[in-house]
Amino acid sequence: MxxxxxxxxxxxxxxxxxxxxxxxxxxxxxxxxxxxxxxxxxxxxxxxxxxxxxxxxxxxxxxxxxxxxxxxxxxLPALLVEVTHDKYVPVTNVACGFVVADWYLYISKNGLDQAxxxxxxxxxxxxxxxxxxxxxPFNELLHVLRRLRIPEIILELMLVMYRFIFVLLDVAANIRVAQLSRGGHNGFRNTMQDMGRLFVQVFACAMEKQRKLAIGLAARGFDGTIRVYQVRDYxxxxxxxxxxxxxxxxxxxxxxxxxxxx
Known part of the structure; x- marks a missing residue:
């Protein structure tokens, strides 16, 4: 935040x-x-x-x-690196390169320019x-976008996604601290296993929070319109x-x- x-x-x-x-x-x-x-x-x-x-x-x-x-x-590697057969190397376009078996890997001058x-x-x-x-601030940005007649469904999705980014980052940080306190992330294999569990738990938490958010909005009479009020003088x-x-x-x-x- x-x-x-x-x-x-x-x-x-x-x-x-x-x-x-x-x-x-x-x-x-x-x-x-x-x-x-x-x-x-x-x-x-x-x-x-x-x-x-x-x-x-x-x-x-x-x-x-x-x-x-x-x-x-x-x-950038997708732009820089070219692979071709040895006898078809375009010398004028080669910045540097090397041969691997019958293939020639090189960084092209055109690729450097594009990169x-x-x-x-x-x-x-x-x-x-x-x-x-x-x-x-995000609520003020929503107000500006509403004045530009951006569809409400897009504004609603933006608000939910923005909120959940911070919520899920906080959840992921707390889960990782809990894993570390129990000796997790010790070695490459254990780290990969702990990261997998973290992703699963974050996904489950995201679904649960989304369900609670939908219930909360419905209980408060949400009609599909997010109302953002401007109370500050600029x-x-x-x-x-x-x-x-x-x-x-x-x-x-x-x-x-x-x-x-x-």
Whole structure:
């Protein structure tokens, strides 16, 4: 729940959630359509917004970036590694490689280029989503999405999934502590067995909590609509608004210069 606490206590809390959501989504759109240099600029700029302006601890932000980037790294071998028969090696596309029996495994230059572009785009997109997650509380995000006429069934699923992420993480942590206190996770084989039991218990707990949640909602007259009330007064900041507008124009201008070959 630490991330939720930062969403409620960050230095940009006074800004309207619709403003922050629109800003993050606008930058995210630019990140998807721009070149690598612009994407790296987006990552650096959004990191400044998160760490300096919102007051999120840099250590936490680096950990979050590292955690997300692990999944990016795991996807890179599919782009980098090529396998072909020895006599069909395209030499001009080989960065490095070695022979295994009659096959040649190599890292392609095209793959390196694609991996670099993928990593840059992923960093830019991740920073935009972390800005949204760390500065906009989830109930306020639901309110913004409702104003955009997002179907209620999607909002309901988002709320339930968001709640259960934290609930199940807490349950998994408690079960693991209980296993460790009983001498569990001792050796590779025992660790695998304990992890299997943990997954089974977490799944059973998730089903039970979902059943109780459904009963509780029905008992309180839930009619399929999640009502989120806004009781906080927000105020715009001319300083942040000016920087956001100027920054977006600079990014668009840089992308235009790159596409024009200037």
């Amino acid at each position: 630490q991330l939720d606490a930062y969403a409620y206590g960050n230095h940009l809390r006074m800004l309207p959630p619709a403003y922050k959501t629109g800003f993050a989504m606008g930058i995210l759109s630019i990140a998807f359509l721009s070149h690598v240099s612009v994407q790296l600029m987006i990552f650096g700029w959004m990191s400044i917004w998160i760490v300096r302006y919102a007051g999120i601890p840099s250590r936490l932000y680096i950990r979050l970036i590292g955690l997300a980037f692990v999944f990016v790294v795991l996807s 670099g572009r993928l990593a840059a785009r992923a960093l830019a997109a991740i920073s935009c989503l972390y800005f949204l997650m760390l500065t906009v 105020k715009m900041s001319s300083r942040y608004s000016a920087e956001a507008i100027i920054g977006i124009l600079v990014l668009i201008g840089m992308e235009w210069l790159i596409r024009s070959g200037l």
